[in-house]
Amino acid sequence: MNAEKFPIAVFDSGYGGLTVLKELCSSLPQYDFIYLGDNARAPYGPLDFNTVYNYTLDAVKWFFKQGCPLVILACNTASAKALRSIQQKDLPNIDSNKRVLGVIRPTSEVIKNYTLTNHVGIMATAGTVLSQSYLLEIEKFYPQIKVTQEACPAWVQLVEEGKHYSIEANESVQKHINQLLLNDEDIDCILLACTHYPLLIDKIKQFIPAGVNVVSQGKIVAASLVKYLQKHTEIDKLCTKNAKRNFYTTGNVEDFNSHASIFFGEEVSALPIKL
Numbered sequence: 592m593n594a595e596k597f598p599i600a601v602f603d604s605g606y607g608g609l610t611v612l613k614e615l616c617s618s619l620p621q622y623d624f625i626y627l628g629d630n631a632r633a634p635y636g637p638l639d640f641n642t643v644y645n646y647t648l649d650a651v652k653w654f655f656k657q658g659c660p661l662v663i664l665a666c667n668t669a670s671a672k673a674l675r676s677i678q679q680k681d682l683p684n685i686d687s688n689k690r691v692l693g694v695i696r697p698t699s700e701v702i703k704n705y706t707l708t709n710h711v712g713i714m715a716t717a718g719t720v721l722s723q724s725y726l727l728e729i730e731k732f733y734p735q736i737k738v739t740q741e742a743c744p745a746w747v748q749l750v751e752e753g754k755h756y757s758i759e760a761n762e763s764v765q766k767h768i769n770q771l772l773l774n775d776e777d778i779d780c781i782l783l784a785c786t787h788y789p790l791l792i793d794k795i796k797q798f799i800p801a802g803v804n805v806v807s808q809g810k811i812v813a814a815s816l817v818k819y820l821q822k823h824t825e826i827d828k829l830c831t832k833n834a835k836r837n838f839y840t841t842g843n844v845e846d847f848n849s850h851a852s853i854f855f856g857e858e859v860s861a862l863p864i865k866l
Contacts, residue, residue: 608665630842
């Protein structure tokens with residue numbers, strides 16, 4: 592008897608994960624995806640570890656009820672504060688055949704490709720910075736790389752309010768770039784460790800010296816997932832491939848749809864759910 596097949600799940604606390612989903616759809620156009628934004632409880636960045644873990648687990652369980660064999664946490668805060676606990680503590684009890692992956696490990700695995708000086712800057716939410724997840728993961732793969740972090744707590748709100756082209760955004764981006772480079776002037780690679788931040792990439796490039804790479808995660812995560820599915824054929828064979836995308840939000844549907852098109856690059860029509 593053939594196993595049932597279901598879409599790949601993509602989760603974020605809000606809209607930012609749509610920048611990752613956009614790249615996943617580009618790299619794996621034949622695959623089906625379900626996206627869920629927990630907009631009613633966003634942002635996750637300021638929340639404590641236990642709260643983020645519980646909220647993320649709610650979403651993972653919801654995806655599993657939809658039959659999804661694989662969940663991508665396209666959220667740095669959820670990846671930092673919840674992924675390991677879910678993988679180690681919850682998955683064996685829920686369904687050991689299902690998988691939950693994040694965005695921190697695949698990014699850390701390839702960060703060396705973007706730096707010549709071995710000095711990397713991380714721009715992220717306060718929650719991701721406090722978790723020190725990137726410091727720990729990058730050190731596992733490349734202990735020679737010096738990582739300097741900079742929390743940019745206002746950037747998510749700037750993007751979600753549509754102010755990423757504003758004077759306010761200019762001032763905030765310049766302030767945090769200056770602080771990051773003041774802490775380590777040898778940085779030649781800046782990782783945008785929040786999926787909202789790619790919408791600020793043009794402004795970021797205005798305030799960095801020539802020769803400094805700015806790295807977004809979407810393409811990295813997409814390339815990693817392609818390799819993962821090639822390696823783990825037992826998961827790949829459980830994934831439907833009809834090029835369908837479905838969107839859900841715990842928040843206001845009209846608000847989600849109006850914001851989502853900015854992140855995803857095309858119009859979306861979401862359905863509401865409660866977690």
